[in-house]
Amino acid sequence: MKPAAFDYVVPRTVPEAVDALGNGGRKAQVLAGGQSLLLEMHLERIRPDLVVDINRIPELDDMQITDNALRVGALIRHHVFESEQAVPGPLGSLFSLAVVNIAHPPIRSRGTMVGSFGWGHPASEWCAIAMALDADIRLQGPEGARTVAARDYFHGPLKTARRPGELITSVRYPLLAERTGVGFIEHRRTHFCFAQVAVAAVLIVHDGVISEARIGLVNCADRPLRAHAAEQALTGVGIGPPTDGYRLPEDHPFTRAGRIAAEQDAAPLAEPYADLEYRRHAIAVVAARTLCQAANDHRSRVGRTKGDSQ
Amino acid sequence: MYQWTRREDERLLTGKGRYVADIEVPDRLDAVFVRSKVGHGALRAVDCRAAREVLGVVGAWSAADLMDMPPCAHSAATLQDLPPVPHTVLAKLSSDEAVVGREWPALVKERVRYAGEAVAVVLGEDRYRAEDGAAEVTFQVDPLPAMVTPSAAAADSTLLFEGLSNIALRGEAGKPIEDKVWQDAAAVVEARYRQNLLMPTPMECRTILAVPEGDRLTVWSGHQMPHRLRRELAALLGWSQEQVRVVVPDTGGAFGSKSASFPEFVMVAFLAVKLRRPVRWIEDRLESMLVATRGRGQDQHARLAADADGRLLAYELHIDADVGAYPHLGVGLPMQTAWMATGAYCTPQVHATVRSILTNTMLTYPYRGAGRPEAVIALERSMDTMARRLGIDPAELRRRNFIPPESFPYTTPTGRTYDSGEYARALDLALETVEYDMWRAEQARRRTDPTAKPLGIGLSCYVERSGGEPGGLHEFGSIEVGTDGTITARCGAASSGQSHETVFPPLVAKTLGVDEQRVRLIEGDTDEQPQGLGSFASRTAQVTGAMLQHASQLVIEEAKQRAANLWDLPLEQVEWSDGTVHAAQDGSAAMDISELVKATGPLRVEDRFETGMEFPFGTHVAVAEVDPELGTVQLLKVVTVDDCGVVLNPDIVHAQAFGSALQGIGQALYEAIPYGDNGVPILANGLLDYLLPTYTELPPIEAKDTCTPSPSSPLGAKGAGESGCIGLPAAVVNAVVDALQPADCDLLQMPLTPDVVWRAARAPKLEEAR
Numbered sequence A: 001m002k003p004a005a006f007d008y009v010v011p012r013t014v015p016e017a018v019d020a021l022g023n024g025g026r027k028a029q030v031l032a033g034g035q036s037l038l039l040e041m042h043l044e045r046i047r048p049d050l051v052v053d054i055n056r057i058p059e060l061d062d063m064q065i066t067d068n069a070l071r072v073g074a075l076i077r078h079h080v081f082e083s084e085q086a087v088p089g090p091l092g093s094l095f096s097l098a099v100v101n102i103a104h105p106p107i108r109s110r111g112t113m114v115g116s117f118g119w120g121h122p123a124s125e126w127c128a129i130a131m132a133l134d135a136d137i138r139l140q141g142p143e144g145a146r147t148v149a150a151r152d153y154f155h156g157p158l159k160t161a162r163r164p165g166e167l168i169t170s171v172r173y174p175l176l177a178e179r180t181g182v183g184f185i186e187h188r189r190t191h192f193c194f195a196q197v198a199v200a201a202v203l204i205v206h207d208g209v210i211s212e213a214r215i216g217l218v219n220c221a222d223r224p225l226r227a228h229a230a231e232q233a234l235t236g237v238g239i240g241p242p243t244d245g246y247r248l249p250e251d252h253p254f255t256r257a258g259r260i261a262a263e264q265d266a267a268p269l270a271e272p273y274a275d276l277e278y279r280r281h282a283i284a285v286v287a288a289r290t291l292c293q294a295a296n297d298h299r300s301r302v303g304r305t306k307g308d309s310q
Numbered sequence B: 001m002y003q004w005t006r007r008e009d010e011r012l013l014t015g016k017g018r019y020v021a022d023i024e025v026p027d028r029l030d031a032v033f034v035r036s037k038v039g040h041g042a043l044r045a046v047d048c049r050a051a052r053e054v055l056g057v058v059g060a061w062s063a064a065d066l067m068d069m070p071p072c073a074h075s076a077a078t079l080q081d082l083p084p085v086p087h088t089v090l091a092k093l094s095s096d097e098a099v100v101g102r103e104w105p106a107l108v109k110e111r112v113r114y115a116g117e118a119v120a121v122v123l124g125e126d127r128y129r130a131e132d133g134a135a136e137v138t139f140q141v142d143p144l145p146a147m148v149t150p151s152a153a154a155a156d157s158t159l160l161f162e163g164l165s166n167i168a169l170r171g172e173a174g175k176p177i178e179d180k181v182w183q184d185a186a187a188v189v190e191a192r193y194r195q196n197l198l199m200p201t202p203m204e205c206r207t208i209l210a211v212p213e214g215d216r217l218t219v220w221s222g223h224q225m226p227h228r229l230r231r232e233l234a235a236l237l238g239w240s241q242e243q244v245r246v247v248v249p250d251t252g253g254a255f256g257s258k259s260a261s262f263p264e265f266v267m268v269a270f271l272a273v274k275l276r277r278p279v280r281w282i283e284d285r286l287e288s289m290l291v292a293t294r295g296r297g298q299d300q301h302a303r304l305a306a307d308a309d310g311r312l313l314a315y316e317l318h319i320d321a322d323v324g325a326y327p328h329l330g331v332g333l334p335m336q337t338a339w340m341a342t343g344a345y346c347t348p349q350v351h352a353t354v355r356s357i358l359t360n361t362m363l364t365y366p367y368r369g370a371g372r373p374e375a376v377i378a379l380e381r382s383m384d385t386m387a388r389r390l391g392i393d394p395a396e397l398r399r400r401n402f403i404p405p406e407s408f409p410y411t412t413p414t415g416r417t418y419d420s421g422e423y424a425r426a427l428d429l430a431l432e433t434v435e436y437d438m439w440r441a442e443q444a445r446r447r448t449d450p451t452a453k454p455l456g457i458g459l460s461c462y463v464e465r466s467g468g469e470p471g472g473l474h475e476f477g478s479i480e481v482g483t484d485g486t487i488t489a490r491c492g493a494a495s496s497g498q499s500h501e502t503v504f505p506p507l508v509a510k511t512l513g514v515d516e517q518r519v520r521l522i523e524g525d526t527d528e529q530p531q532g533l534g535s536f537a538s539r540t541a542q543v544t545g546a547m548l549q550h551a552s553q554l555v556i557e558e559a560k561q562r563a564a565n566l567w568d569l570p571l572e573q574v575e576w577s578d579g580t581v582h583a584a585q586d587g588s589a590a591m592d593i594s595e596l597v598k599a600t601g602p603l604r605v606e607d608r609f610e611t612g613m614e615f616p617f618g619t620h621v622a623v624a625e626v627d628p629e630l631g632t633v634q635l636l637k638v639v640t641v642d643d644c645g646v647v648l649n650p651d652i653v654h655a656q657a658f659g660s661a662l663q664g665i666g667q668a669l670y671e672a673i674p675y676g677d678n679g680v681p682i683l684a685n686g687l688l689d690y691l692l693p694t695y696t697e698l699p700p701i702e703a704k705d706t707c708t709p710s711p712s713s714p715l716g717a718k719g720a721g722e723s724g725c726i727g728l729p730a731a732v733v734n735a736v737v738d739a740l741q742p743a744d745c746d747l748l749q750m751p752l753t754p755d756v757v758w759r760a761a762r763a764p765k766l767e768e769a770r
Helices: A016-021 A037-042 A078-082 A087-097 A105-110 A113-119 A125-133 A228-234 A254-266 A275-310 B009-013 B064-069 B128-136 B151-152 B179-184 B226-237 B263-275 B285-291 B334-339 B372-390 B395-403 B421-432 B436-447 B502-510 B540-565 B593-602 B650-670 B723-740 B754-762
Strands: A007-009 A028-031 A050-054 A065-066 A071-075 A136-141 A145-148 A155-157 A167-174 A181-187 A199-208 A208-216 B028-037 B041-047 B057-062 B118-122 B138-143 B167-174 B187-195 B207-213 B216-222 B243-248 B279-282 B298-305 B312-324 B349-360 B455-463 B474-481 B487-491 B519-523 B575-577 B580-585 B602-608 B617-627 B632-643 B700-704
Touching: A016 A028, A016 A167, A016 B455, A028 A037, A037 B167, A050 A167, A050 A254, A071 A113, A078 A087, A078 A275, A078 B028, A078 B540, A087 A125, A087 A181, A087 A199, A087 A275, A113 A125, A113 A167, A125 A167, A125 A181, A125 A208, A136 B057, A155 B128, A181 A208, A181 A275, A199 A275, A208 A228, A208 A275, A208 B167, A208 B334, A228 A254, A254 A275, A254 B723, A275 B009, A275 B754, B028 B128, B028 B263, B028 B285, B041 B118, B064 B593, B118 B128, B118 B138, B151 B179, B151 B298, B151 B349, B167 B334, B179 B298, B179 B312, B187 B372, B187 B455, B207 B263, B216 B226, B216 B263, B216 B580, B226 B243, B226 B263, B243 B575, B285 B723, B298 B372, B312 B372, B312 B602, B334 B349, B372 B723, B395 B421, B421 B436, B421 B455, B421 B632, B421 B700, B436 B455, B455 B575, B455 B723, B474 B540, B474 B593, B487 B502, B487 B540, B502 B540, B540 B575, B540 B593, B540 B602, B580 B593, B593 B602, B617 B723, B632 B723, B650 B700, B723 B754
Parallel strands: A007 A050, A028 A050, B028 B279, B216 B243, B312 B349, B487 B519, B632 B700
Antiparallel strands: A065 A071, A071 A167, A136 A145, A136 A167, A181 A199, A199 A208, B028 B118, B041 B138, B057 B118, B167 B349, B187 B298, B207 B216, B207 B279, B298 B312, B455 B617, B474 B487, B474 B602, B575 B580, B617 B632
16 A cells, blocks of 8 residues: 655646646646545555645635635635635535535545545535536646536546646635525435435525525436436425424425436446445435425525514 | 553553554565455466566565575575464364365465465565565466355355365354254244454554564564464474564554464565565555454354243354355354353253355454354344244343343353353343433334334343453463562563553552552563463453462562561561561561562562453443434444453443444444455455444443452453443344334344345334234
8 A cells, every 4th residue: 555656746836836737748646635646546546657736835725705706726625614604605504514524524624625626526525516506617727727617527437627737726616695595415324434425405595485406416426416307396396394304295395306316317326335226215315305404594594684684 | 740541541642652663673674465356266377577676676476486495594494385374273263174185375376265365475675665566466366256155155066175165164052952942932033144244453454573683583563462473483484482582562453353373474474584684564454454354254043932921942043154265263263152152041952053164255263252242143133033022121031031140150051151140230230321211212202203213222131251262261470579679560461452551560569569650561572471372352351460460469478488588487477568578576667578679689470370261241232213214323322231340440441341332333333344246355445445433423332330250260350352342233233123123134234234224114014013
């Protein structure tokens, strides 16, 4: 479990990093938090000739809000999002619900959000949220900068639109409007391992009726997904009253949407301890529960703003 | 200042521990093994030439290469061929009969029998270089059908060793039970249980560093039995035991998995001697996933009969054990399960049969619990099924059948003689602690509330065995008193983290009546302590503790004798108190033992002390909430009540109960090594694949104890190291069964992963009995 020999450079600026990555056709890897890369190098599943360590590039350690959008730079660590206040509005709540599912605290203190986009794992929480929210990914390469929408970015397990020689400098998410309801539920065998299934849900509700639903699916296919069919089935549907208990009625709109997500949107793969039958079932259950959580979140936001105005 | 709980803590918890990998010796080489990725096949064409060209690689050899290697060291002149791996003679874990015709070569010669078996070894200046070299070794394995379950291998359609059955051992305990008993019984329950293959998973994997010095070899190893390692290495090198010194430095856990000699150890010692250079092997996690010894691995069939009042009539257990590819380490281990099949009950007839079957998995070997968890799980799951069948509360069914306290010593139908026990007391304390009636009421409430997740309460009343087997129930040691007042205790034990430094010096100090800071412990070094057995089978407190208490008493006797001689008094007029001798009558000042040593010369006593086999017991309770839609299990409460006789240090005993409970939960809910049909473990890429419970899975655990002293040792202490692994898995599974009430309990096989639980939740329920 030792990496093969590699060269190592520590650029101080983005152009230097891009230069290093494009240098001489060598297999280069970007090192940010290293929580996936170093493990893969130890397992020799990745054998780079060159590791480009971007940790000394100050401009990447930056998070900004401009034009009603959040831009997260490549050195922002996962743990930053543990606080709901790190990002304004419901987006901050969604991030804080999701981030605690990323491995253990030591990993979150080092690993980066943008690193998840470099790695492109189907079980990445951030990547599925990016799909749901139509985030876009900013890349800097030898030919300059370009932006790729999340829907065009993920091509398969660990396969993305990023070209060799390109550095992801940031990921941009639209902020969520005030009363947007958000939910994130992850199902996994232990807190340490990858999700068997996780779902991100965002509900825009007016007068109890869903005007827009956005659903991201984690580890429900060979890449992060957005559940378009389930979203459509929810548009114009009332969220109804809160439900009791863990089990939703069979004919509840969220139960139906969960089934649609599992049957039409997801393309799960079998794995040990989760065959296809179990996986599809679990996707339906987790999706329905996450929608419930988002609806409850919406209700409490409405209640809070009412309370504020009194 | 912060007070550390244990003497070891400051060193181990502030990074000052010194493990084998921390030991620097000049010119040391790192060994890396080239391993077969195929589980079963014929080995051809191993070619190490390219590896030898890699920068920093010092040598690379297949088994064939080593046969032609010229002897280069004087001391190794007699060492012609690579010796095979020795087999375990201790506790009948293996035997000459089982291994004859079944050689375990240190490097594969002709046939690969498990995935990860080493086909070549590369030595490099460091691990990085050696791994680069290993990547250049080429070889081919022509696959043979792989057998990864006992039932597949027992058919003998493919033989692991030509001309010999895959069934390497058959055994039984107790007498066969007549059909009539089953026919006449009011209730008979029958079930199949799979005991999942587990990894012991110590934080530090296996380690060995062999340093040749003149005609001696010093071996540093994280090991539980340094004297065994010395004996086995000396034998395979053809040396006398005095030429080998084994030292156990700080060791990061073992759980049974570090008490043998392994193929890699044979290679390291052999190459160090051949090359006259220090060689080490530091197993990494990826290697251990493939080739560390496995625990458990049994397919069981159990049958339990009772009369209408719930009095047990007969119990039958058949075990098909997966012992792995070679019979060398644990072919006899399943007999531990058979001997302990009776459990805590006075069942008149018990019969257990064993088939130890060779398969294409890595070898099974004792892992914390070692044969007793398998016995407890089969019996205690059957007890819960019987309770449901008869409509008797599971606690009450157990109570009706306990061996009563006045029956001890009690010889079971399966041949064990239990030393002492008060089983109902442990059950009562466990029920009271968990608030059993409250949970039963909550369970009933939830059954009428469709919005509530189902809840179950699982019990497990276990008896286990500590100390070891006959022939291995003794330990050696000594106590030395210095003129500076220091008292040094030495023993044959070896710690892999069990707090020996914290427990034993105070025990010696208390016996002698001196300040415990005066006493230090030296162990894990065969030059310091020439004879010893080691630390396994929860024996060290029980056996080594009793030995050190005994040796302390010898010190007192010796001191009194010397004082009598010095003062020219009759022995009976010399008294001992608080580390001093004084004359009984004349009121003169007491003399500290260090002063006595100054006056009379060095004082050192050494001895061997033996205890009986002892049988700790207890009751464990788990309360589980199940999400039937996703199959997740949440443990709301765990109570362990253990009785290990006299407790030497409550903090340490509770820590053992706690740690072993977490490992028991691991077996019940998380851990397993699935194998593909090709004989290759799947999910073997480290601890993201093999899931251990960590602090985030930790339920509220309350550990309590009762005290029934053992009559088998003057200390009265029984072993305390394995209780949670032994008792708790059955309680956890029983809780899930109790929550879901499936008609077919065989659906719930460990580990109870979400998919398994979900399927059981959807299966037909047990009809309401009444």
